[in-house]
Amino acid sequence: MRKLYTKKISKKDQFKDLNPKKETVEFLLNYSKALRVVETRGIKFGTILN
Amino acid sequence: MNNVEITDAVLVREYMQGNEIALSKLINRHQHRIYSFIFSKVFDRDVAEDIFQDTFIKVINTLKRGKYNEEGKFLPWVMRIAHNLVIDHFRRNKRMPKFDNSGDFNIFSVLSDSELNIETQIIKDQIENDVKELIKELPEDQLEVLTMRIYKDMSFKEISERTGVSINTALGRMRYALINLRKIIEKHNLVLTN
Structure with missing residues (x-):
């Protein structure tokens, strides 16, 4: 019998360790901290503070 | 013992009131499900990363503007945003097919100067x-x-x-x-x- 060298990965295992990069999450948190929303005459403006 | 998990609704409210840590908790709690969902559609780590980022930028913008209402649940709402962005991605790719510049294929053979000559x-x-x-x-x-x-x-x-x-x-x-x-x-x- 032919020896099997490969193992079929189940769909569950395929997506088991999937997470966004740490840098992406950090970017989002920094973006959130920098974003300020100002309301002038009923209109809301978003500004990014450095 | 304080073993009770804070609900999404509470974290969203805290974030809208200015608590930035609440956002970090929300992302950590749901990042795996949202990222896996996006990846299961696009099968590309970089594209999934971009869509994940755009999804949360929309979430942040909506929450900071106070436009979010607690009619639905937080996660289904974020998933819907991600789903729409995945659709946008495929629509964009249909209009502008990507060319892989590897092997014998030369990208310049499909590029042309759009400026009209006389x-x-x-x-x-x-x-x-x-x-x-x-x-x-x-x-x-x-x-x-x-x-x-x-x-x-x-x-x-x-x-x-x-x-x-x-x-x-x-x-x-x-x-x-x-x-x-x-x-x-x-x-x-x-x-x-x-």
Whole structure:
């Protein structure tokens, strides 16, 4: 019998360790901290503070 | 013992009140499900990363503007945003197919200078003048709709208001204008391409 060298990965295992990069999450948190929303005459403006 | 998990609704409220740590908790709690969902559709780590980022930028913008309402649940809402962005991604790719510049394929063979040279500009002007003459053969109502839509860049809503007909009638007139224009072009054996 032919020896099997490969193992079929189940769909569950395929997506088991999937997470966004740490840098992406950090970017989002920094973006959130920098974003300020100002309301002038009923209109809301978003500004990014450095 | 304080073992009770804070609900999403509480974290969202805290974040909207200025607590940035609440966002960090929300991302950590749901990042795996959202990222896996995106990846399961696009099968590309980089694209999934971009869509994940855009999803949360939308979430942040909406929450900071106070536009979020607690009618639905937080996670299904974020998933819906991600789902819409995945659709946008595929739509964009359909319009602009990506070219993989590897192997024998040369990317420059599909790139061209979009600027018209003098010759093609003259041909383009000539064609536009010919089309202007041809549309004069259309029935008055179709000509009116076509002119407003193509040359005046009006929406069908504006056209219907201006002409006093329903939007569907305006759409129908536009459709017949194009069909008839094709017939006129065929009748005259014209080739309107440069």
